[in-house]
Amino acid sequence: MELVKPGIGLLFWMTITFSIVLWLLSKFAWKPILQSIREREDSINNALNAADEARKQMDALKSDNEKLLAEARKERDKLLKEAVEMKESIIAQAKKSADEESRRIISNANDAIEKAKLNAMNELKTQIAEISVDMAEKILRKKLDDRNQQEAFVNENLKSITLN
Amino acid sequence: MPRNKIKIISILISSFLLLLPVAHAGTNVDHASLENHPENTYDSSTHHAGASSAAHDQDNHKHVDQTEEKVDAGKLIMEHIADAYDWHIATIGHKHISIPLPVIIKDHNGLHTFLSSKFNHGHNIVDGYKLEHGKLIAVNSDGVPNEHADFLDLSITKNVAAMLIAVIVLLWIMFSVAGHYKHNNHRAPKGFHNLIETLIIFIRDEVAKPSIGAKYEKFMPFLLTIFFFIFINNLFGLIPFFPGGANVTGNIAVTLVLATFTFIITSINGNKSYWGHIFAPPGVPKALWILLVPIEIIGMLNKPIVLMIRLFANITAGHIIILGFFSLIFIFGAVNQSLGLGVSVLSVAFTTFMSFLELLVAFLQAYVFTLLSSLYFGSAVEEHNHNDHH
Numbered sequence: 329m330e331l332v333k334p335g336i337g338l339l340f341w342m343t344i345t346f347s348i349v350l351w352l353l354s355k356f357a358w359k360p361i362l363q364s365i366r367e368r369e370d371s372i373n374n375a376l377n378a379a380d381e382a383r384k385q386m387d388a389l390k391s392d393n394e395k396l397l398a399e400a401r402k403e404r405d406k407l408l409k410e411a412v413e414m415k416e417s418i419i420a421q422a423k424k425s426a427d428e429e430s431r432r433i434i435s436n437a438n439d440a441i442e443k444a445k446l447n448a449m450n451e452l453k454t455q456i457a458e459i460s461v462d463m464a465e466k467i468l469r470k471k472l473d474d475r476n477q478q479e480a481f482v483n484e485n486l487k488s489i490t491l492n
Numbered sequence: 493m494p495r496n497k498i499k500i501i502s503i504l505i506s507s508f509l510l511l512l513p514v515a516h517a518g519t520n521v522d523h524a525s526l527e528n529h530p531e532n533t534y535d536s537s538t539h540h541a542g543a544s545s546a547a548h549d550q551d552n553h554k555h556v557d558q559t560e561e562k563v564d565a566g567k568l569i570m571e572h573i574a575d576a577y578d579w580h581i582a583t584i585g586h587k588h589i590s591i592p593l594p595v596i597i598k599d600h601n602g603l604h605t606f607l608s609s610k611f612n613h614g615h616n617i618v619d620g621y622k623l624e625h626g627k628l629i630a631v632n633s634d635g636v637p638n639e640h641a642d643f644l645d646l647s648i649t650k651n652v653a654a655m656l657i658a659v660i661v662l663l664w665i666m667f668s669v670a671g672h673y674k675h676n677n678h679r680a681p682k683g684f685h686n687l688i689e690t691l692i693i694f695i696r697d698e699v700a701k702p703s704i705g706a707k708y709e710k711f712m713p714f715l716l717t718i719f720f721f722i723f724i725n726n727l728f729g730l731i732p733f734f735p736g737g738a739n740v741t742g743n744i745a746v747t748l749v750l751a752t753f754t755f756i757i758t759s760i761n762g763n764k765s766y767w768g769h770i771f772a773p774p775g776v777p778k779a780l781w782i783l784l785v786p787i788e789i790i791g792m793l794n795k796p797i798v799l800m801i802r803l804f805a806n807i808t809a810g811h812i813i814i815l816g817f818f819s820l821i822f823i824f825g826a827v828n829q830s831l832g833l834g835v836s837v838l839s840v841a842f843t844t845f846m847s848f849l850e851l852l853v854a855f856l857q858a859y860v861f862t863l864l865s866s867l868y869f870g871s872a873v874e875e876h877n878h879n880d881h882h
Binding site: 331332333334335338339340343345350356358359362364365 | 570573574575596644645646647648649651652655656659662663666667669670673674679689692693696709712713714716717720721743744745746748749750753804808
């Protein structure tokens with residue numbers, strides 16, 4: 329059958345054409361195209377890897393930051409707590425010292441009052457004694473003009489005074 | 493990229509327009525000859541006497557008309573899918589519009605080159621050769637065919653011309669794509685350029701890498717070339733008019749050359765284990781080699797033959813089916829004109845469907861040819877240590 333009998337002419341031209349096409353395309357088309365595709369794929373891969381790396385670093389940085397933040401927060405809480413404690417202790421101390429001070433002042437005042445009272449009493453006593461002595465002198469001067477009466481009086485007084 | 497598409501279309505149209513005057517020149521001669529010579533010239537004496545007898549001529553004309561009325565679908569289809577010495581574009585009335593192609597014949601007298609229009613569609617004898625039923629034959633000086641003539645027919649036939657056009661388009665596309673890479677290095681491709689790159693990467697990643705393995709890079713240029721060569725020729729074959737319409741990849745000579753290339757590359761790259769498998773099958777008693785080696789050799793030769801026949805048969809079958817649907821219009825039209833019109837609707841619908849299918853086949857056959865070639869290359873370069881397996 330004609331259809332399955334290869335024509336010599338077509339075989340000849342096909343072989344020549346195809347060889348030339350193969351050579352031309354290999355040299356001027358496939359080589360640069362495949363090379364460009366490979367280079368582009370490499371560059372894309374590199375870019376993706378770099379992006380991954382960057383993301384990892386970012387994540388590490390972020391976790392570092394969070395750690396730092398948490399530490400700072402803890403530190404702040406600690407400081408606050410200490411400050412509160414200090415405040416409370418200062419207040420307590422102040423209260424205590426104020427108490428002591430007031431107590432001391434009161435006791436001092438009491439002492440002073442006692443002393444003043446004692447002094448006043450002593451003075452009063454002295455004055456009363458002087459006045460009494462004066463009065464007694466006057467009385468005595470009037471009454472003890474006579475000898476008998478003098479003696480009776482001394483005796484009476486002697487009886488009342490007990491030696492202690 | 494639409495700019496590129498417009499470029500392709502404009503090139504096709506302009507080349508078509510450029511060739512029209514040539515076709516027309518051929519037509520004029522043809523027309524004149526048809527007036528003088530009836531169709532069946534060879535064995536009838538009218539070839540010499542036709543012009544002198546008007547009545548006889550008239551008779552023959554009627555005869556021609558009658559034979560043309562009866563549609564011989566088989567002949568018509570065969571004429572369309574077979575190679576030809578001119579590129580037939582259309583027949584209007586008795587005018588054949590066709591592009592003459594160069595005929596190149598080498599014989600003991602040297603090289604004969606002339607345009608196929610000189611044959612006058614089989615009416616003239618040129619340098620001792622003539623066309624009979626579209627076939628070039630040598631004739632003696634008295635016009636009797638000389639079957640023992642020794643000559644080499646290297647004519648640029650329709651298939652060669654169609655292939656050259658497809659090849660020029662292919663080279664133009666690929667060079668423009670390659671040029672694009674030089675300018676836009678490492679940038680993503682766009683439009684048409686992207687389509688080509690997708691196909692290239694498809695061949696590399698889906699065909700070459702899995703079937704060949706690590707050594708795939710060496711075979712990439714050949715695989716890409718056969719893929720795009722077959723694909724573009726398949727597509728051009730689907731265009732129903734010039735510059736398409738030729739049955740290039742459905743011609744056994746073309747597929748034979750392609751398969752031979754695959755076979756030669758496989759053989760050149762065949763490593764020790766590949767040849768060892770054929771000529772000294774491992775793990776088989778030596779006595780059985782007598783039986784196995786011929787089988788292995790047949791198997792080795794079988795691969796490219798299968799490649800050749802698959803592509804040829806698929807593409808030819810597609811052309812035959814489409815032409816068959818169109819022939820139906822004329823077969824029914826010859827019976828009854830309105831019946832022909834009715835059938836034409838169906839035929840066009842079927843042909844449209846078939847054309848879509850053929851578009852798929854155009855890609856698929858290019859893919860299958862490339863895939864099988866790469867599988868053969870893979871088997872040629874595969875390293876296997878049989879001591880591990882047996």
